[in-house]
Amino acid sequence: MVPAEWYVILSAAVFCIGLVGILTRKNALLFLMSVELMLNAANINFVAFSQVWGNVTGQTFGLFVQALAAAEVAVGIGIILVLYRNFKDIDVTSAATMRW
Amino acid sequence: MAGAFDFAPAIVLLPFVSFLIAVGVALTGRDLLPKGGALPGIAATGGSLLLSAWVALTVAGGEYYDETIYTWATGASAGHEFELTFGLLLDPLAAMMLVIVSLVAFLVHVFSLGYMNDEGETGLPRYYAGLGLFSASMLGFVVADNLLQAFVFFELVGLCSWLLIGFWFREEGPPSAAKKAFLVTRFGDYFFLVGVVAVFATFGTAAFAGPESFPVLAEEVLAGEAGGEVATFGFGAETWFTIVGLLILGGVIGKSAQFPLHTWLPDAMEGPTPVSALIHAATMVAAGVYLVARMYGFYALSPTALAIIALVGGLTALLAATMGVVKREIKQVLAYSTISQYGYMMLGLGAGGYVAATFHLLTHAFFKALLFLGAGSVIIAMHHNEDMWDMGGLRERMPITYYTFLSGSLALAGIVPFAGFWSKDEVLYEALIHGLGSEGGLGTVLLLAYAFGLLAVFFTGFYTFRMVFLTFHGEPRTETARDPHGVRWNVKFPLVVLGVLAAVTGFVNMKPVEDLTGVKLTFLHKWLGEEGASGLLANLSAHHYAEVAHDFGGITAAEVGSLGPAVVSLAIALAGAGLAWRLYDVPEPVEHTERLGAVRDVLFNNYYQDEYQVWLAESVVRPIAGVADRFDQGVVDGVVDGVSSVSLVSGDRLRRLQTGIVSNYAVLLTLGLTALLLAFALMGGWF
Numbered sequence: 001m002v003p004a005e006w007y008v009i010l011s012a013a014v015f016c017i018g019l020v021g022i023l024t025r026k027n028a029l030l031f032l033m034s035v036e037l038m039l040n041a042a043n044i045n046f047v048a049f050s051q052v053w054g055n056v057t058g059q060t061f062g063l064f065v066q067a068l069a070a071a072e073v074a075v076g077i078g079i080i081l082v083l084y085r086n087f088k089d090i091d092v093t094s095a096a097t098m099r100w
Numbered sequence: 101m102a103g104a105f106d107f108a109p110a111i112v113l114l115p116f117v118s119f120l121i122a123v124g125v126a127l128t129g130r131d132l133l134p135k136g137g138a139l140p141g142i143a144a145t146g147g148s149l150l151l152s153a154w155v156a157l158t159v160a161g162g163e164y165y166d167e168t169i170y171t172w173a174t175g176a177s178a179g180h181e182f183e184l185t186f187g188l189l190l191d192p193l194a195a196m197m198l199v200i201v202s203l204v205a206f207l208v209h210v211f212s213l214g215y216m217n218d219e220g221e222t223g224l225p226r227y228y229a230g231l232g233l234f235s236a237s238m239l240g241f242v243v244a245d246n247l248l249q250a251f252v253f254f255e256l257v258g259l260c261s262w263l264l265i266g267f268w269f270r271e272e273g274p275p276s277a278a279k280k281a282f283l284v285t286r287f288g289d290y291f292f293l294v295g296v297v298a299v300f301a302t303f304g305t306a307a308f309a310g311p312e313s314f315p316v317l318a319e320e321v322l323a324g325e326a327g328g329e330v331a332t333f334g335f336g337a338e339t340w341f342t343i344v345g346l347l348i349l350g351g352v353i354g355k356s357a358q359f360p361l362h363t364w365l366p367d368a369m370e371g372p373t374p375v376s377a378l379i380h381a382a383t384m385v386a387a388g389v390y391l392v393a394r395m396y397g398f399y400a401l402s403p404t405a406l407a408i409i410a411l412v413g414g415l416t417a418l419l420a421a422t423m424g425v426v427k428r429e430i431k432q433v434l435a436y437s438t439i440s441q442y443g444y445m446m447l448g449l450g451a452g453g454y455v456a457a458t459f460h461l462l463t464h465a466f467f468k469a470l471l472f473l474g475a476g477s478v479i480i481a482m483h484h485n486e487d488m489w490d491m492g493g494l495r496e497r498m499p500i501t502y503y504t505f506l507s508g509s510l511a512l513a514g515i516v517p518f519a520g521f522w523s524k525d526e527v528l529y530e531a532l533i534h535g536l537g538s539e540g541g542l543g544t545v546l547l548l549a550y551a552f553g554l555l556a557v558f559f560t561g562f563y564t565f566r567m568v569f570l571t572f573h574g575e576p577r578t579e580t581a582r583d584p585h586g587v588r589w590n591v592k593f594p595l596v597v598l599g600v601l602a603a604v605t606g607f608v609n610m611k612p613v614e615d616l617t618g619v620k621l622t623f624l625h626k627w628l629g630e631e632g633a634s635g636l637l638a639n640l641s642a643h644h645y646a647e648v649a650h651d652f653g654g655i656t657a658a659e660v661g662s663l664g665p666a667v668v669s670l671a672i673a674l675a676g677a678g679l680a681w682r683l684y685d686v687p688e689p690v691e692h693t694e695r696l697g698a699v700r701d702v703l704f705n706n707y708y709q710d711e712y713q714v715w716l717a718e719s720v721v722r723p724i725a726g727v728a729d730r731f732d733q734g735v736v737d738g739v740v741d742g743v744s745s746v747s748l749v750s751g752d753r754l755r756r757l758q759t760g761i762v763s764n765y766a767v768l769l770t771l772g773l774t775a776l777l778l779a780f781a782l783m784g785g786w787f
Contacts, residue, residue: 031762080536092762099760 007048015041022097028080028090039069104151105157105165108188111155112239115205118144119232119667126225137228138213141616145206146236152198155190159626163661164636165190165350166309167247189309190246191640192627193458197242197390200465201383205235207469207594208378214591215374215476227267233376238383242390247306247314247348249468250391253298254351258385260287260653264379277370284364287353288452302330308394309572309640315397322401322652326506338402338582339551345398345405348391356388356442359416363709366435375481376431381438382453382465389461391444396454397639400649410450410531414427414549414556417443419707421559422567425566426693426703429486430475433567437512440441440556447553451546455609456647460527462517462624463605467511470598472504472674477591481584488567489691493576497584500592502572504599511602514557514673515565521673522606524544526664528553529611532665537658541783557669561676569684 020051021034043062050058080090087094108511118140125137166189173184175759185592190198197396209231216227237256244250266278270700299306310316321330321337332340352358357365369382379385392399392409399405417440424436441464449459479486481498495502511520531553597602610625638644649655682694693700702708781787 096760099758
């Protein structure tokens with residue numbers, strides 16, 4: 001049995017990788033991937049604690065998050081397509097017209 | 101069956117409709133109505149007159165009416181429930197005043213046909229609109245059943261006065277006189293408004309009549325029957341009632357042209373003469389005195405307020421009469437006589453002579469309207485020259501004007517048996533007996549006011565007959581006076597009606613004759629409510645007022661026969677008139693007043709009242725206003741402007757956070773999350 005601390009450390013590491021990706025990258029696709037990483041960090045926690053407490057509710061929630069992530073990716077890809085059409089680029093810093 | 105009271109609102113509404121018609125015509129800019137809009141006005145005031153007479157007859161039958169017609173606001177504050185309403189109060193006083201106002205308004209409308217239409221004035225729809233609105237608001241004021249309604253119509257009356265004085269707005273004088281009249285009366289009305297608020301705050305009601313009215317509540321408080329229900333703001337009840345009464349008296353002094361706010365009335369003579377007759381003699385100026393009479397049950401509670409009213413009245417009567425002695429223009433003399441006569445009414449009210457003052461209000465309305473219309477007739481004849489020194493000898497050339505004017509003059513001077521004698525004599529008699537009977541300061545003040553009033557009788561007789569002799573007797577002094585312009589029926593008819601009334605109105609209340617013969621002749625006392633009045637009149641009757649004035653106001657009558665004082669005042673009036681006869685009833689009169697020297701200058705300049713009021717305005721009020729303005733601009737506006745500029749600047753800085761770059765938002769989110777975590781950690785003691 002793997003102790004719970006390991007799962008938590010893994011989850012925190014994945015979350016931080018995602019966070020660094022969002023803070024440093026300009027490519028919209030990489031943005032999307034980083035968000036995905038952060039979501040899955042949360043998922044790891046759900047599943048891990050579900051196993052620790054012997055309760056399946058956390059695993060069910062993990063499945064819901066997967067479905068949600070799939071939907072989110074569909075919307076995100078759509079936004080990226082529109083971004084490309086309007087700015088001929090998928091650099092998130094170039095689309096800066098929605099400001100004061 | 102529908103009675104007179106069901107039609108009573110129409111008394112007010114009819115002239116208002118005529119106002120709307122005249123305004124409508126004036127707005128089209130075309131001559132749609134014959135006579136420039138005079139006919140709707142004549143019809144409306146005639147209708148009001150008939151309805152008023154009907155109401156008066158019904159009231160004479162012992163029926164009274166007090167109903168709320170329209171409630172326009174309700175609310176509660178400090179435990180009081182407020183209802184702001186318009187209503188009708190028809191008691192003997194209101195019925196009498198309704199007849200006076202609608203009769204004079206009707207006659208003035210007819211007279212205007214001769215004074216305005218026949219003289220080819222322009223802008224007549226505007227003129228008749230003003231007259232219509234004035235009649236409506238004055239009638240509305242008379243029937244008011246609460247103080248706030250009275251205030252509203254009081255202000256409307258002031259507005260109409262402003263409109264009509266400034267009728268000839270293309271000339272220089274009238275607009276300035278109109279502004280002066282408006283501002284001076286507004287100054288008094290300011291105190292009135294504060295007084296109205298004070299009445300509401302104290303009693304929670306401003307009704308004049310009924311068991312829940314404020315005079316009755318005040319009386320109960322002073323009698324120790326209902327202490328907890330009124331708020332007196334830390335003053336003793338009597339002190340506070342005196343303060344409230346004096347605040348309302350501010351409006352009365354302004355509107356009834358009492359010293360020291362009388363200065364607007366002589367200037368108001370810049371308006372058309374029928375307007376002077378209607379507004380500045382018979383009705384609007386009466387509004388102030390009527391208001392005191394209307395809430396006399398309140399004033400009678402306070403000896404201080406009564407003393408002040410009597411003293412102001414006596415002083416005004418004397419000062420105005422002396423000023424009238426030296427004036428050159430016929431309307432100016434009449435203006436000062438008006439101020440003086442209203443002083444007598446105030447004197448009567450202050451001296452506890454409620455009936456006497458009301459009686460003088462009645463007779464004065466008729467003879468002063470008559471004198472102004474007579475002066476108007478003379479002015480038509482003289483081609484709008486008002487200087488008496490250019491007249492003379494008009495007696496043979498305009499006999500009807502002369503004899504009616506003479507009737508009014510005899511009434512004004514107080515010569516038996518004309519109307520003014522009976523009423524003025526009763527005012528002075530009340531002042532005398534109550535001055536002798538009352539104890540302490542009040543008695544002294546009343547006697548002083550009586551002395552002023554008695555002295556004024558001499559000057560009244562003098563200036564009245566100086567005016568008559570200069571205008572109508574002797575030889576014509578100019579070409580115009582030798583060949584005056586004729587006047588038509590529409591001028592003569594009102595003169596004759598009023599001339600007869602000025603001669604006979606006094607017979608409704610002949611107290612000296614009653615005392616002499618024992619025959620019951622004091623009908624006005626009966627009309628205004630003698631002992632045993634019941635129902636609504638129980639708290640509004642003259643008898644009740646006399647009791648209140650005695651129990652709370654400290655007014656006590658001494659036993660003096662009414663005949664002696666009457667003979668004294670008649671003798672003094674005859675002395676004044678006789679002096680005028682000696683000096684001025686000669687073919688070629690000279691300006692004897694010039695011999696008074698410096699005194700004449702002081703009188704001619706009205707005791708420099710205007711000068712010191714202008715000085716007050718310019719040297720005292722303007723600097724204070726400047727400081728207040730700086731405070732307003734600097735501190736009050738400064739705070740408001742400061743708040744807005746702080747938000748502007750900070751908003752300008754803060755909006756720079758919104759860069760439009762997603763990465764920056766992500767950074768902010770992360771920093772926020774970190775800060776939140778740190779905060780939780782510190783608060784939760786994780787370290």
